Amino acid sequence: MSDFSDSLSLSSSGLKVQAARLRHVSENIANSDTPGYRRKTVAFETVMGGTTPGAVKAGRVHLDQTELEQIHDPSHPMADESGNYAGSNVQLVIEMADAREAQRSYEANLKMFDQARQMSSSLMDLLRR
Template sequence: MNPLKATMMQAVQGMELQSKRMGISSENISNVDTPGYRRKLLMVSPQQTTGDQFMETRVRLDQSEGVRSFDPEHPMADADGYVTMSNVSLVTELADMREANRSYEANLNSFQQARTMYRSLLDVLRR
């Protein structure tokens, strides 16, 4: 495979991955105050193939418990009157989203650099 094309494909997949991370963080932030909501995590594993796919992603739920608060009038209260809140930390999600955004930009810069090198190579070959 052409090394510049491979670099561009890896950058594209990196941007897709970071977009997924930002989407999951957005969902988590949207549900920070939803009782019983479990934080979603994006799991990434490298994929050893000869094709264009370099990684595999899947979403799983964070198994840590949310904070329990006493509110016997709440519709989701258990028999003892406690409600389990979400296990989402707003600070963690905002930091994760910021990191995903910066990684997206780094992949975009890598793609643009490879594209520029590819165009320069084509210009040299045309002469």
């Protein structure tokens, strides 16, 4: 039974990290028009010393250090003397692609979790006979 529980733990860890990734992507999209906002990315780390080899967890959140877009709008309250202010460095095309990739990875982990659960249930049914 440990193989079943290992596969459930492994897919569960994948579900958690993809959910965290999707949360940060949606935060980036929501703040794409916020002046001075920097894009957030999350790194995945392998869980060391755990019972399930290959399990992952969400690591630290990193701020994208690319240069912020300079927007010319002299009427904006944050504009400097030249009429420019710092926008965000979020690119919606990249965020949408990241969201799609996280969604697909989440779905794959969910299918793996469901398959392991069904196999475990079928094994229990066979052992009851």
